[in-house]
Amino acid sequence: MAEYIGLDWAKKGWFGVTLEDGNAPQADLYPSIQSVWKNHEDAERILIDIPIGLKDAGKRTCDVEAKERLKPHRQNSLFPTPVRKAVYAKTLEKAKEINEQYGFSVTNQAWSIALRIREVDEFLDQNPEAIGILRESHPEICFAALNDGKPLEQGKSSDGGLASRKQILSGEDESLETVYRNAVKTFIDHPSWARRMSKNAKDDILDALVLAHTARMDEANLRTLPDEPESDSTKEKPLPIEIVSPSPRE
Numbered sequence: 473m474a475e476y477i478g479l480d481w482a483k484k485g486w487f488g489v490t491l492e493d494g495n496a497p498q499a500d501l502y503p504s505i506q507s508v509w510k511n512h513e514d515a516e517r518i519l520i521d522i523p524i525g526l527k528d529a530g531k532r533t534c535d536v537e538a539k540e541r542l543k544p545h546r547q548n549s550l551f552p553t554p555v556r557k558a559v560y561a562k563t564l565e566k567a568k569e570i571n572e573q574y575g576f577s578v579t580n581q582a583w584s585i586a587l588r589i590r591e592v593d594e595f596l597d598q599n600p601e602a603i604g605i606l607r608e609s610h611p612e613i614c615f616a617a618l619n620d621g622k623p624l625e626q627g628k629s630s631d632g633g634l635a636s637r638k639q640i641l642s643g644e645d646e647s648l649e650t651v652y653r654n655a656v657k658t659f660i661d662h663p664s665w666a667r668r669m670s671k672n673a674k675d676d677i678l679d680a681l682v683l684a685h686t687a688r689m690d691e692a693n694l695r696t697l698p699d700e701p702e703s704d705s706t707k708e709k710p711l712p713i714e715i716v717s718p719s720p721r722e
Contacts, residue, residue, distance in 0.1 A: 475512055478683025479520040480611070481588050482669050482676040486520075487659070489651060489677075489684040497647065497684075499655040499677075501668050505595045509602060517605060519683040523589050524596070524608040525704035525713035526556040529574050534715045537697045538613050546623040549612045551579045556706075559589050600708035609716045611679035613697070614686045615640060617718040628675040637678045641685065648681055686718055695719045 476491045479502075486502040490512065502508045505520075512518065523532070531552045539550045553559075554571050558578055561567035567578045567586070596603055616623040618640050626633035641648040655677045659669040669676065686694070694716055701714035 474688075475515040476684055476688035477508070477512055477515050477518040478609075478680040478685070478687055479508065479518060479522075480676045480679040480683065481522065481585065482673050484669060487655075487669065487673070487676050487680050489655070489680045490515075491684045491688050497651045499651060499658070499680075501659060505592055505606075506599075509595070509599060509606075513602075515605060517607065517687040518602075519607055519609040519687040519716060520592070521609060521611055521679055521683060522585065522592050523553040524592055524606070525702070525711045526553065526559060526589075526593060526706075527702070527704070527713070528556055530555070531574075531576060532713050533702055534608075534697045534713055538610055538715050541697070542612055542616065542623045544623075545625045546612045546616070549628075550610060551581050552576050553589070554578045554582055554586070559586050559593070561586075596707055596711065603707060603709055603711055607712075607716050608714060609683050609686060611682050613715060613717045614682045617695075617720060618644060618682070621720050628678070629672065634674055634678065637675075637682070641678065641681055644685055648685065652677055652681060686716065689718060693719050 473493045473495060477488055479486050479488045486505065486508060488500055488502055488508060490498040535550060535552050539547050542550060554567060555574055558567040558570040561570060564583045567583060571578045615637055624636055626636060628637060638649065638652060656674060660667060660671055660673055696714040696716055701712040704711040704713055
């Protein structure tokens with residue numbers, strides 16, 4: 473049975489939702505990308521909310537186009553990915569010094585996920601067979617595509633933002649609401665000493681859900697930003713620098 477997975481970093485690990493043809497959806501928390509791959513190396517497609525593919529100079533085109541796509545309400549949810557040397561810098565100060573040579577700085581948000589970017593980058597060095605299966609996406613771009621191309625107005629962690637995102641997912645597939653409720657009960661609503669995810673991580677669950685839903689779409693119903701992706705040539709085989717999302721609805 474084909475597996476389709478959506479992954480989102482949830483502070484304590486990678487939260488993943490697996491949708492499988494003919495079987496009930498599953499959710500889990502993984503300590504590393506290597507752990508995800510060990511358990512799902514036969515997956516048809518894995519979409520992850522983390523930059524895949526780095527440039528040696530300048531901004532990634534996919535970031536520029538995605539930020540433009542999220543205006544006027546959600547553009548701040550997307551920030552430029554640092555250049556390769558900045559991602560691998562040991563301090564934020566050094567990363568900023570490197571990046572500013574190319575006309576833009578390293579935001580605090582980008583630096584907070586630099587280790588996760590490195591993790592995925594090094595994973596693809598070690599597992600080139602995952603290239604083309606593990607692909608970058610962005611939940612806000614996916615939600616906008618499913619919302620008739622319009623970015624959502626409310627932040628994803630607000631009560632209204634959570635409600636609107638749940639409504640979109642339920643409209644796509646009613647079973648996703650059950651997956652959401654079960655994941656909240658299992659990973660968030662336990663007593664604090666047993667909780668596996670932050671009590672504020674409901675938006676991470678919704679992000680993984682929309683990525684999993686997007687991952688199981690036919691390739692013909694997907695698009696990439698940009699239409700013709702740049703390429704990271706540091707890998708054993710060409711690595712597209714792209715953001716995958718549903719195609720616009722007509």
